[in-house]
Amino acid sequence: MFGKKWGIKWRQSVVLGTLAAGMVLAGCNGEEETSSKSSAGTSSSGSDEAATITFWDENAGPQRTPIWEELIKRFEEENPKIDVEYVGLPKDSAKSKLDAAIAADDMPDVGSVQTSWLPEFSIREALLPLDDYYENSELNGLINQGALDFNKEIVQGNALYGIPYTQNLDVLWVRPDWFEEAGVKIPETWDEFFTAVEKMTDKANNRYGYTIRGGAGGSFQLQRLMFAYNGFEEYVTEDGKSTLNDPKNVEFVEKYLSLYETYTPKSDITNGYKEMIAGFDTGVVAMVQHNIGSYGEHKKALEENQFQAIPLPKTEDGKYVAEGGNTIGLSIFKSTENPDAAWKFVEFINSAESQSYWNEQVGQIPTNADVIKEDWIQNSPHIQTAFAVYDDPNTILYKPPFYLPDYRSILDNLVDSGTQAVMSGESTAQEFLDEWAKAIEDSQKQYSEHFGK
Amino acid sequence: MSYSQEVNEPALKINKAVQKKRFTKKKLIPYLFILPSFLFIMGFLFYPIAMVFYYSVQHYDISAPYYNRFAGLENFVQIFTQDKLFFPSLLNSLKWVVSEVGLQLVFGMILALLLNQTFKFRGMIRAVAFVPWAISGVLASVMWSLMFNEHMGVLNDLLMKIGLINEPMAFLANTSTAFGAVVIAELWRGIPFFAITLLAGLQSIPNELYEAARVDGANRWKTFIYVTLPQLKNTIILTTLLRVVWEFNNVDLLFNLTGGGPAHSTTTLTMYIAELAVHGSNFGYGSALTVISFGILLVFAILYLRLSRYEKE
Numbered sequence: 222m223f224g225k226k227w228g229i230k231w232r233q234s235v236v237l238g239t240l241a242a243g244m245v246l247a248g249c250n251g252e253e254e255t256s257s258k259s260s261a262g263t264s265s266s267g268s269d270e271a272a273t274i275t276f277w278d279e280n281a282g283p284q285r286t287p288i289w290e291e292l293i294k295r296f297e298e299e300n301p302k303i304d305v306e307y308v309g310l311p312k313d314s315a316k317s318k319l320d321a322a323i324a325a326d327d328m329p330d331v332g333s334v335q336t337s338w339l340p341e342f343s344i345r346e347a348l349l350p351l352d353d354y355y356e357n358s359e360l361n362g363l364i365n366q367g368a369l370d371f372n373k374e375i376v377q378g379n380a381l382y383g384i385p386y387t388q389n390l391d392v393l394w395v396r397p398d399w400f401e402e403a404g405v406k407i408p409e410t411w412d413e414f415f416t417a418v419e420k421m422t423d424k425a426n427n428r429y430g431y432t433i434r435g436g437a438g439g440s441f442q443l444q445r446l447m448f449a450y451n452g453f454e455e456y457v458t459e460d461g462k463s464t465l466n467d468p469k470n471v472e473f474v475e476k477y478l479s480l481y482e483t484y485t486p487k488s489d490i491t492n493g494y495k496e497m498i499a500g501f502d503t504g505v506v507a508m509v510q511h512n513i514g515s516y517g518e519h520k521k522a523l524e525e526n527q528f529q530a531i532p533l534p535k536t537e538d539g540k541y542v543a544e545g546g547n548t549i550g551l552s553i554f555k556s557t558e559n560p561d562a563a564w565k566f567v568e569f570i571n572s573a574e575s576q577s578y579w580n581e582q583v584g585q586i587p588t589n590a591d592v593i594k595e596d597w598i599q600n601s602p603h604i605q606t607a608f609a610v611y612d613d614p615n616t617i618l619y620k621p622p623f624y625l626p627d628y629r630s631i632l633d634n635l636v637d638s639g640t641q642a643v644m645s646g647e648s649t650a651q652e653f654l655d656e657w658a659k660a661i662e663d664s665q666k667q668y669s670e671h672f673g674k
Numbered sequence: 675m676s677y678s679q680e681v682n683e684p685a686l687k688i689n690k691a692v693q694k695k696r697f698t699k700k701k702l703i704p705y706l707f708i709l710p711s712f713l714f715i716m717g718f719l720f721y722p723i724a725m726v727f728y729y730s731v732q733h734y735d736i737s738a739p740y741y742n743r744f745a746g747l748e749n750f751v752q753i754f755t756q757d758k759l760f761f762p763s764l765l766n767s768l769k770w771v772v773s774e775v776g777l778q779l780v781f782g783m784i785l786a787l788l789l790n791q792t793f794k795f796r797g798m799i800r801a802v803a804f805v806p807w808a809i810s811g812v813l814a815s816v817m818w819s820l821m822f823n824e825h826m827g828v829l830n831d832l833l834m835k836i837g838l839i840n841e842p843m844a845f846l847a848n849t850s851t852a853f854g855a856v857v858i859a860e861l862w863r864g865i866p867f868f869a870i871t872l873l874a875g876l877q878s879i880p881n882e883l884y885e886a887a888r889v890d891g892a893n894r895w896k897t898f899i900y901v902t903l904p905q906l907k908n909t910i911i912l913t914t915l916l917r918v919v920w921e922f923n924n925v926d927l928l929f930n931l932t933g934g935g936p937a938h939s940t941t942t943l944t945m946y947i948a949e950l951a952v953h954g955s956n957f958g959y960g961s962a963l964t965v966i967s968f969g970i971l972l973v974f975a976i977l978y979l980r981l982s983r984y985e986k987e
Contacts, residue, residue: 488847638935
């Protein structure tokens with residue numbers, strides 16, 4: 222019976238089986254080539270000649286896309302020979318699309334690039350140094366020097382790869398009307414924060430003191446709160462150790478995540494940005510941690526006296542802490558065929574008028590000194606809150622290791638789910654922080670071995 | 675044999691060179707006809723598959739090209755010895771595939787048997803029954819996430835009205851209910867596939883067999899066991915095999931409803947690969963995981979076809 226016929230049948234099974242299993246491989250390969258729309262660049266580099274440049278926005282959506290379209294329209298009116306093609310990338314996938322574009326050597330001319338991406342992009346030699354352009358530009362001296370220095374400090378070779386056009390700050394958005402009603406003090410310290418979360422919770426009326434971002438992006442929130450609590454300046458010490466699993470962080474994470482369910486909604490464990498903000502804007506939670514950039518959404522949903530931005534609570538010794546590099550800038554990609562036209566666009570967006578327009582619409586802090594004096598800045602309480610933090614000489618700016626290539630994926634894949642594991646009681650704060658610290662230390666070790674730094 | 679004889683017979687009368695030329699041309703033509711398909715399959719199926727195997731032995735991360743190098747079996751060693759997510763996600767895949775395919779087959783069979791009866795408005799009801807299959811994954815995810823919603827979901831409302839629960843549950847946000855919730859959503863979408871194919875199979879069973887069974891005095895259950903099921907055997911084997919592969923690779927509902935969370939309780943192996951490759955851009959490691967899932971499915975498919983004696987009486 223085990224003759225020829227058996228062999229043929231066996232072979233048939235193998236072929237059928239292979240085809241069936243092959244579907245898994247063919248299916249897996251689709252994502253690699255997703256993004257890259259070809260970078261234009263039709264004519265030569267002289268700025269007086271006609272040129273087309275491509276611009277990639279890293280946070281496209283109904284709020285920001287129209288702002289860019291308006292600014293591009295103004296730019297093209299002023300520079301009729303330069304044509305700007307706008308490509309909007311959704312925030313969640315912008316980084317991976319840029320990664321793919323760089324890998325395929327098919328980059329845009331100009332991109333809106335988050336400061337935390339600069340070290341990685343510069344190591345990959347994707348960006349054009351802008352030092353000379355900036356020095357000879359009318360912008361020289363106007364853009365926030367601290368932000369420029371930070372951008373140079375974090376990249377290899379200390380060149381200037383991005384001109385920041387907006388700055389952000391993490392804050393707590395609170396309901397001042399509820400606090401007043403309940404006679405509870407708006408928190409300034411961490412003790413006051415935890416007390417307020419407790420006191421502002423009234424489950425019978427479907428009100429919670431706070432909402433935790435347990436889903437996508439929750440790692441960033443947790444990290445910023447941890448540092449605001451512990452007051453550390455270092456993320457990774459000289460000898461390659463991470464401060465993440467320091468007992469102070471363990472203490473904080475235990476205390477903070479134990480708020481879950483008792484004083485926060487149950488669905489917090491999968492909360493992304495939208496759900497978290499919706500909780501605040503629909504009157505379910507009294508406090509939410511986000512940045513000043515969500516001002517526009519609160520303004521749409523709530524009355525003027527129903528929302529207020531306050532700084533994250535101070536450390537035990539009374540200092541504000543903020544994450545360094547919370548800016549977004551414009552970078553020119555190395556493959557551009559029209560660097561002069563691209564620079565003109567960068568310069569235009571960073572002009573007082575454009576920066577003012579962009580930041581006023583979004584509700585963030587401009588970096589151009591001429592804009593800071595404008596009325597709308599003086600009359601925006603949330604931006605004044607941000608200045609109070611940034612202008613305080615005692616404020617600690619800690620630097621996350623943006624240069625580690627897997628910094629971001631550690632946060633996305635390990636920390637987001639680790640937070641959920643602690644929230645659901647499947648893991649302890651200590652185990653979770655040890656794992657996080659180890660991932661960072663391993664990555665740091667690999668980086669140091671490779672770059673000798 | 676008869677084909678080449680036919681071709682060669684008239685050719686005997688002309689000289690050998692022409693004969694040879696014509697012979698090769700005739701022989702070549704069929705290959706030329708299949709050449710375009712062959713090239714397409716090579717380019718779009720075999721090349722990507724080969725690349726997955728190639729990358730599985732590389733350290734290949736597009737966001738850190740300076741670390742890229744030949745890795746040998748390092749990725750595989752890491753997967754089996756250090757990866758804390760590999761075995762849990764594989765177990766989730768197993769749970770996912772078994773529960774989905776098993777339940778879809780049972781419910782699909784029941785639906786197919788019902789739809790095979792004669793009743794009023796049969797055509798319309800058949801069409802309606804197949805609607806979930808036609809709904810896109812993203813749309814289905816939105817629908818189900820609304821129904822499962824803690825604050826406004828219809829499921830919570832119903833369960834509370836019946837008195838089964840006292841306060842609303844966050845089905846997708848609880849590590850003990852999230853998996854089951856997604857299984858139900860996917861089940862809803864998958865039943866029509868089995869129903870359609872099984873219904874087609876049912877309709878091709880000759881009526882004589884049922885008549886003979888009736889004459890022999892078989893009741894409904896016996897008819898089902900001794901006539902319907904054996905006649906549907908090949909359909910069942912093939913549909914379950916296809917479905918196993920699809921469900922193993924399926925991520926859309928998982929991705930949209932839970933994103934693999936909370937705390938990886940719904941992370942299947944494919945979901946894990948998607949996370950690594952799409953978010954982490956770590957294609958080398960992701961490819962190694964893919965090669966492993968390929969191996970698993972290959973072995974499964976071969977064994978399944980052998981053991982189920984596919985296309986054998």
